[in-house]
Amino acid sequence: MAQVLFSFKPGVPEARRAEVLAEMHHEDGVLRAAVLKPDARHEILRRHCYALVEDDAAADHLVAALRQRNEIESVELPPRRRLASGQ
Secondary structure: OOOEEEOOOOOOOOOHHHHHHHHHHHOEEEEEEOOOOOOOOOOOHHOOOEEEEHHHHHHHEEEEEEOOOOOOOEEOOOOOOOOOOOO
């Protein structure tokens, strides 16, 4: 499993953000997409979201798809951690 972090641009209404998150569930390999802190009082915190995806390939595909969307301000793929062989 892998994770993708992303933020919506300021000014994107919450209803539109919810639509985009719902649409993401139709992307290949996406297991879940949601707001990081849905109950946050400050709107800026409610713009930050995450998606859990099946694997690294799905994460790469989703990052590319999110970068094409006008509503998205930034997309981040957290560092992939692997155990080194022999340790």
